Amino acid sequence: xxxxxxxxxxxxxxxxxxxxxxxxxRLEQADVGLKVKVFPASQLGSGEQLLGDAIRGSIDxxxxxxxxxxxxxxxxxxxxxxxxxxxxxxxxxxxxSVYFDTMEHRLDRMGLKLLGITGEGFIGxxxxxxxxxxxxxxxxxxxxxxxxxxxxxxxxxxxxxxxxTIDWGDAFAAIQQRVVDxxxxxxxxxxxxxxxxxxxxxxxxxxxxxxxxxxxxxKSWNKKLNQExxxxxxxxxxxxxxxxxxxxxxxxxKYLAExxxxxxxxxxxxxxxxxxxxxxxxxxxWPLMEERIGKDLMAKVRAELxxx
Amino acid sequence: MLILIxxxxxxxxxxMGMPVPFAFGAALIYIGVxxxxxxxxxxxxxxxxxNVLVLLAIPLFIMAGGIMEKGxxxxxxxxxxxxxxxxIKGGLSYAGVCASGIFGAISxxxxxxLTCIGSIMMPQLEKANYPRGLSAALLTSAAPLGxxxxxxxxxxxxAWVTRQSVxxxxxxxxxxxxxxxxxxxxVNAVLLRKHKNIKTLPPTNNFAGEVAKQSRLALPxxxxxxxxxxxxxxxxxxxxxxxxxxxxYAIPLGFFVYKGLNVKNxxxxxxxxxxxxxxxxxxxxxxxxxxxxxxxxxIPGLAEELIFSVSDxxxxxxxxxxxxxxxxxxLMDDVSGVLLASPLLxxxxxxxGMDPIQFAAVLGVNLxxxxxxxxxxxxxxxxxxxxGAKVSEMLKPTLIFITFAWLPTLVITTYIPEVSLFLPxxxxx
Amino acid sequence: xxxxxxxxxxxxYIFEADLFAYEEWILxxxxxxYFIGGAVGSYxxxxxxxxxxxxxLKTARAKxxxxxxxxxxxxxxxxxxxxxxxxxxxxxxxxxxEWQRTSALQIPFIVPRLSIxxxxxxxxFYTLLHLYSxxxxxxxxxxxxxxxxxxxx
Ligand code: NA
Ligand code: NA
Numbered sequence: 108x109x110x111x112x113x114x115x116x117x118x119x120x121x122x123x124x125x126x127x128x129x130x131x132x133r134l135e136q137a138d139v140g141l142k143v144k145v146f147p148a149s150q151l152g153s154g155e156q157l158l159g160d161a162i163r164g165s166i167d168x169x170x171x172x173x174x175x176x177x178x179x180x181x182x183x184x185x186x187x188x189x190x191x192x193x194x195x196x197x198x199x200x201x202x203x204s205v206y207f208d209t210m211e212h213r214l215d216r217m218g219l220k221l222l223g224i225t226g227e228g229f230i231g232x233x234x235x236x237x238x239x240x241x242x243x244x245x246x247x248x249x250x251x252x253x254x255x256x257x258x259x260x261x262x263x264x265x266x267x268x269x270x271x272t273i274d275w276g277d278a279f280a281a282i283q284q285r286v287v288d289x290x291x292x293x294x295x296x297x298x299x300x301x302x303x304x305x306x307x308x309x310x311x312x313x314x315x316x317x318x319x320x321x322x323x324x325x326k327s328w329n330k331k332l333n334q335e336x337x338x339x340x341x342x343x344x345x346x347x348x349x350x351x352x353x354x355x356x357x358x359x360x361k362y363l364a365e366x367x368x369x370x371x372x373x374x375x376x377x378x379x380x381x382x383x384x385x386x387x388x389x390x391x392x393w394p395l396m397e398e399r400i401g402k403d404l405m406a407k408v409r410a411e412l413x414x415x
Numbered sequence: 416m417l418i419l420i421x422x423x424x425x426x427x428x429x430x431m432g433m434p435v436p437f438a439f440g441a442a443l444i445y446i447g448v449x450x451x452x453x454x455x456x457x458x459x460x461x462x463x464x465x466n467v468l469v470l471l472a473i474p475l476f477i478m479a480g481g482i483m484e485k486g487x488x489x490x491x492x493x494x495x496x497x498x499x500x501x502x503i504k505g506g507l508s509y510a511g512v513c514a515s516g517i518f519g520a521i522s523x524x525x526x527x528x529l530t531c532i533g534s535i536m537m538p539q540l541e542k543a544n545y546p547r548g549l550s551a552a553l554l555t556s557a558a559p560l561g562x563x564x565x566x567x568x569x570x571x572x573x574a575w576v577t578r579q580s581v582x583x584x585x586x587x588x589x590x591x592x593x594x595x596x597x598x599x600x601x602v603n604a605v606l607l608r609k610h611k612n613i614k615t616l617p618p619t620n621n622f623a624g625e626v627a628k629q630s631r632l633a634l635p636x637x638x639x640x641x642x643x644x645x646x647x648x649x650x651x652x653x654x655x656x657x658x659x660x661x662x663x664y665a666i667p668l669g670f671f672v673y674k675g676l677n678v679k680n681x682x683x684x685x686x687x688x689x690x691x692x693x694x695x696x697x698x699x700x701x702x703x704x705x706x707x708x709x710x711x712x713x714i715p716g717l718a719e720e721l722i723f724s725v726s727d728x729x730x731x732x733x734x735x736x737x738x739x740x741x742x743x744x745x746l747m748d749d750v751s752g753v754l755l756a757s758p759l760l761x762x763x764x765x766x767x768g769m770d771p772i773q774f775a776a777v778l779g780v781n782l783x784x785x786x787x788x789x790x791x792x793x794x795x796x797x798x799x800x801x802x803g804a805k806v807s808e809m810l811k812p813t814l815i816f817i818t819f820a821w822l823p824t825l826v827i828t829t830y831i832p833e834v835s836l837f838l839p840x841x842x843x844x
Numbered sequence: 845x846x847x848x849x850x851x852x853x854x855x856x857y858i859f860e861a862d863l864f865a866y867e868e869w870i871l872x873x874x875x876x877x878y879f880i881g882g883a884v885g886s887y888x889x890x891x892x893x894x895x896x897x898x899x900x901l902k903t904a905r906a907k908x909x910x911x912x913x914x915x916x917x918x919x920x921x922x923x924x925x926x927x928x929x930x931x932x933x934x935x936x937x938x939x940x941x942e943w944q945r946t947s948a949l950q951i952p953f954i955v956p957r958l959s960i961x962x963x964x965x966x967x968x969f970y971t972l973l974h975l976y977s978x979x980x981x982x983x984x985x986x987x988x989x990x991x992x993x994x995x996x997x
Contacts, residue, residue, distance in 0.1 A: 112711075118577065119762070148757070150710050156463040159944075163453045165711075176944050176953070255867065255948055274468055274867075277655075279571070283582070301574070304582050431914045432898050433921075434891030436882070440921040447928075455931035458960055462875070462932075466956070468867045471874055686884075693881015694891055697963070700878070796893075806893065 109331055110142040111167040114151045114160075116319075122354060123227065123319070124148075126347050127170060133343050139335045154319075162218045164326030168340070170225070172319050173210070179399035180213050183408065184318055186400070187262035187392050188385035191313050195412045197352040200224040200318070202345065205411045209404060210320070220328055222321035222341060223348025228355040229313040232268070233298050233306045233371075234289030235282055241310050242380040243267070244387050252278050252290035261392040262314055263291050266384060279305060291315075294355075295362035303369050310374045311363065313381065314388065317355075321348055417712055421446065421705075425790045435796050439701035446708050457704050464703040465696065468655055474692040475658035476526075479665055480534040480801070481688040483639075486669020486676040491633035493539045498625050502615055505607045507543055508553055509600050511536045515557035516596050517640070519564035525749070525786055525794055526695075528561030529554065533801040543614040545607075548808030553603050555798030555809065556816035559783030562749065563592030569753040569782055570775060577761050579771050583839040587776040590838060591828045595780075598820035606812060635672050639664055695797055702793060706752075722763060729767045733829055736760050737781060744785010752782045769832075776835035780828050784821045787813060868946040875956035879963025886970040889991070908983030911991060915975040922968035929961040 113131070117123040124147045131143040151157060154171035161169045175181040183189075183206070190196055199206040202223075211221040232238070238247045250269040253259050263270050273281050273290075281287050282305040293302065294317045298309055321344045328337065363373050376384070393405060421442045428438035447454045482488070493510070500506030515532050519525075533554045540550040562569055565585035574584045607613065630637075642664060643657045669676035676684075722735040739760065743752050756778055764774045786794040795813060799806045828834055885891045901907050936943065936954040944953040974991065981987045 120577070144713065146710065151707065152460060152463055156460060159459060160456055163456050165453050165456050174947070176947060177939075178942065179945075182947075257948055272867075277468075304580060428917075429893075430897050431910065431917075432893050433914050433918055434886075434893050436891065437918050437921045437925075440925050441917070444921060444924055454928050455935055458925075458929045458932040459935075459957070462953075462957055462960065465875070465878070466871055468871065471870070474874070474877065689877055689881045690884045690888065690890065691881070693878050693883070693963075694885035696878035697882035697885070697967075698891075700960075800890075 108140050108142045109336065110144060111327070111331070112144050112146065112165075113168045113170070114146045114157050114166045115170040116149045116154050116157070116172070117147060117170070119147050122358065123170060123225065126350075130343055130347055134339065137339050139333075139339055141336055141339070158217075158219075161322065161324040162326075164324045164330070166324065167327040167331065168222070168321065168323045168344075170319060170321050173214070173322070175399075177217055178213050180401065180404070181210070182258070182396060183209060183400050183404070185256060185258055185315065186396060186405065187258055187314050187388050189316070189408065190412045191381060191385055193352055193356040196226045196316060196355075199408075199412055200226055200348070200352060205408050209408065214320075214322055215325075218325045220323040220325050222323055222344035224318060224320050225348050225351040226355050227317040227319060227351065228294035228296060228359045229311065230292060230294055230315040230317055231298075231309060231311040231313065232263075232266075232289060232291045233282075233293065233302055234308045234310070235285070235306050236288055237308055237372075238268075238289075238310060238374070240267075241374055241376055244384055249288040252281055252287045252292070254292050258392055258396055259291065259315070261395055262388045265388045265391045266312065266314070278302075282306060295359050295366060298371075299362045299365050299369070303366065303371055306371055308372050308374055309363070309366055310376065311359070312376060312384070314385075417446070417449070418709070418717070421709070422790065429790055436698045436701040439698075439705050443701065443705050443708065446705070446712065450708070450712060452708070452711070457708075460707055461700045461704040464707070465700055470696075470699075472655045472658045474688070474696070475655070475662055477530045477534075477692050477695070477801075478685075478688045479658060479661040480531045481684045481691075482662065482665040482669055482676070482681075483531075483535055483636075485680050485684040486665060487673040488636045488639070488665060488668050488675070491629065491673070492636050493536065495626075495629040495633045495637075498622075498629050504613060504615055505604055506615065507536075507540055508545060508550060508603055508607070511540065511550070511554050512557045512560075512596055512599050512603070515554065516560045516564055516592065519561035519592070525559045525561040525783065526797060529558035529794055529797055530691075530801050532558070533798060537802040537804075544610075544612050546610055547802070547804045549603075549606055549610075549812045551798050551802040551804035552809045552812035552816060553599065554802065555787055555794055556813060556820065557596070557599055558794050558798070559786055560592055560596065562783045562786075563588040563595065563779055565589070567779065569749050570779060572753045573757050573775050573778055577757055577771055577775075579775065583772045584775040586838040587772045587835040588779040590834050591776050591780050591824055594827060594834070595820060595824045598823060599816060602816055602819045606815065635668055639668075691800060694800065698793065698796065732763070732767060733769075736764060737777070737825060737829060740778065740781035741785060741788065744782050744788055749782045749786050752785055753778065756782070770836060772839050773828075773832045773835045776828050777825070780821070780825050784817060784825065787821075788817060868949045868951055872951060872956045876959040879959040880966075883963050883966035883970065886967040887973075889974060903983075904985070904988050905983040908978065908987065912975060912978045915971055915978065919968060919971045919975060922964060922971055926961065926964040926968050929957075929964050932957055933961050 113127060115124060115127050127145050127147065131145050134141045134143050151160070151166060155174040155176055157166060157169045157171050158174055158177065160166045173181050173184060175185075190199055198204060201207060207221075207224060210224065214221045232251060234249065234251065236249070238249055240247070244265060244267045247267045250271055251263065252273040253263045253270040254275065255272050260270050260272070268291075271287050273287065275292070278290050278292070279302060282290060282302065289306065289308075290302075291314065295309065295311070297317075298306070323340070332340070367373055397405065424442050424445055425438055428441045429435065433441070443457060446452070447457065493507070496510040496514075497507060500510050503509075511532060514536065515528050519528050533551075536554060537550065541547060561567075565588070567585065567588065570584040570588065574580065639661060643661055646657050646660060666676070670681070722732060722739060725731060725735055740756055743756050761771070761774060765771065786792060789795060789810070795809065796806065798804070799809060897910060898907060901910060933954065936952070936957060945951060946953070978987060978991055
């Protein structure tokens with residue numbers, strides 16, 4: 108039997124981890140001589156570290172966010188308001204789209220094989236005090252935590268917030284202790300799981316997507332696996348990845364309701380207003396990213412997604 | 416097999432007197448040569464694990480401790496504490512335990528607690544004729560209070576992995592932490608009995624006057640914990656930033672107020688703390704690389720087999736879970752330990768009906784203890800470094816503290832759920 | 845470094861600004877400090893040790909043999925680690941021009957990682973130096989005073 112190592116960055120009882128367990132069962136039961144070891148919860152390191160280890164062939168398959176430290180073009184996946192709806196998400200993450208092909212090609216250049224893109228929900232702003240005029244980009248008079256990315260910083264500021272860069276691990280304490288008034292960077296589910304006690308409000312801005320990918324090490328792919336095994340792996344991962352968009356549509360809604368039930372007020376932004384905010388954010392933030400991602404590519408991806 | 420050989424290599428290298436980072440280097444070379452690994456990935460994995468801002472609190476607190484020591488800032492604080500407890504035999508060492516608990520409320524890390532309290536308390540303890548090994552062992556055994564009294568870095572990780580409420584996890588370890596403090600003091604009192612020549616202050620008839628006098632002298636220094644604690648709990652800064660502020664506040668205090676600092680010993684202090692930082696962090700670096708490789712080598716699978724192979728009696732399984740956690744603690748640092756133990760043991764504990772919040776406390780106590788349990792005992796070695804004691808003279812008293820203070824705390828926390836659940840239920844429902 | 849954190853706090857409250865991505869360069873400085881500090885630790889022979897055996901041994905000769913055997917092993921280990929660090933540097937260099945960079949400030953990873961290689965190189969060198977001086981002076985009184993760290997006696 109060939110043993111393959113799959114590493115993930117999700118907590119063991121998160122949906123993504125359950126899917127990995129399911130994938131493990133499907134691969135092992137298919138009787139093509141595969142044994143699977145799953146390492147969940149960043150046991151083998153952060154997404155950045157896993158990327159390098161997969162290139163090296165120390166890890167065979169990874170499920171994590173694709174960081175851009177080895178290739179700036181990969182920052183494409185963290186462009187604010189690349190799309191705003193689940194339908195567009197489904198379109199972008201489907202094999203054959205400009206977005207998918209670009210990611211596939213850039214990963215291939217590094218020695219990685221893209222097996223599927225998994226959307227895990229939209230990201231909004233949570234706050235401990237009520238943000239004013241959320242329907243526009245006017246100044247909110249609030250300082251919120253942002254992760255260390257120029258795009259995220261610029262987008263959040265355009266949305267009308269002052270920003271402070273704080274690590275995810277320190278974010279809860281920072282909100283709890285009022286170092287900041289809130290943060291951007293979590294889906295409804297993550298907000299519910301980790302931050303609900305520290306906050307009072309949640310605004311589903313849909314500014315960013317929590318998007319991770321399945322990718323394999325080309326080294327292992329070529330050396331370790333036979334054709335039958337490769338075909339099975341490709342098929343199983345593609346099938347499971349395709350289910351993510353619908354799951355995240357339901358899961359976001361489910362946890363927005365759970366937040367309400369817990370006593371966190373959800374402040375929805377009307378669709379028209381959201382589109383205006385998105386437009387403004389694209390105007391200010393996208394030019395900053397042109398140099399690294401490429402203006403043409405950004406325009407091409409956006410054009411495909413905004414078609415009906 | 417691999418685990419046993421790794422353990423054996425570590426033990427032999429350490430007993431020979433090889434520096435800890437290179438003893439781990441030896442283990443790393445063994446695993447790297449025998450296993451299926453790309454050795455070019457080892458060093459980058461250390462870089463990734465160390466490349467976090469939170470770890471910077473360690474050098475900053477080492478630096479603050481060094482400056483407080485050279486600048487004679489710590490002395491008025493301890494003098495003040497002595498006015499209160501100095502007349503009881505062993506009072507100064509109880510002050511050390513309490514100080515670790517209080518400092519634990521400042522920092523999320525046992526390491527920062529040990530470096531700061533250890534370097535400030537140790538000279539005073541030695542001056543008062545306290546046995547060096549015992550005092551160093553006590554301060555080291557009390558340092559994990561930094562992990563048990565919130566904020567705590569490992570509870571944040573645990574809560575993240577198991578999807579529990581961070582606040583509840585924070586609250587779960589407070590009572591076990593207090594129990595531990597009491598037990599440490601009791602064991603210490605027993606161990607101090609045979610030491611006759613410990614100095615205590617002469618009796619006084621002007622207690623209030625002395626308090627007033629020492630308080631006045633200590634006031635500028637007392638502001639330091641006030642700034643740190645107030646800054647963190649008042650929501651002005653993160654613990655790492657507070658550590659930076661502590662350094663900046665301590666420098667003028669040492670130069671102009673307590674006048675212990677001059678240009679010469681200030682630069683000496685800087686060089687010395689930089690070296691200590693380097694020595695400590697290079698050790699962490701190697702430990703983290705090896706910890707991660709052990710995960711790679713499927714220690715999780717082995718642990719599960721081990722636990723269920725013995726018995727299906729819940730009480731026995733609880734013992735086995737603790738046993739596995741102690742093993743993990745012996746082998747690994749606390750961050751790797753919590754990353755490994757929570758996904759591995761949490762489901763088993765849940766099957767037995769243990770509350771996830773109670774498990775947070777059990778895990779916290781276990782990994783805190785693991786940090787001082789050889790062979791992988793970063794705190795023990797760090798304790799030797801900051802106190803200037805020998806590891807060999809610390810070993811026996813440390814093992815006594817583990818057996819009679821830590822283990823009972825662990826048993827209480829494991830078998831009496833109320834201990835950890837009382838506070839979270841009271842405050843958060 | 846402490847100054848930076850002060851600055852972060854001051855900026856936040858007085859100027860209401862965010863000292864953006866400071867962790868990226870401050871961690872680079874930190875790594876150089878860690879590994880230069882570690883190298884000085886080797887020079888001073890002040891790395892953290894748990895030398896039970898040394899305290900058991902009585903004669904200077906026995907101590908001399910033990911310490912120098914340990915130093916030899918240490919030098920070998922250190923050299924291998926150093927070689928592995930070299931492999932890491934090589935990997936970074938070969939990726940040119942597509943170097944791994946930090947996300948915000950675009951600092952190449954080779955900048956902090958070089959400190960690991962250089963630090964380990966110095967550690968190996970100083971270990972060798974201690975070994976050389978030990979072998980040259982033999983198990984003399986002078987050697988005991990110089991090479992046996994004061995806190996292991
Ligand atoms: Na703490
Ligand atoms: Na340990």
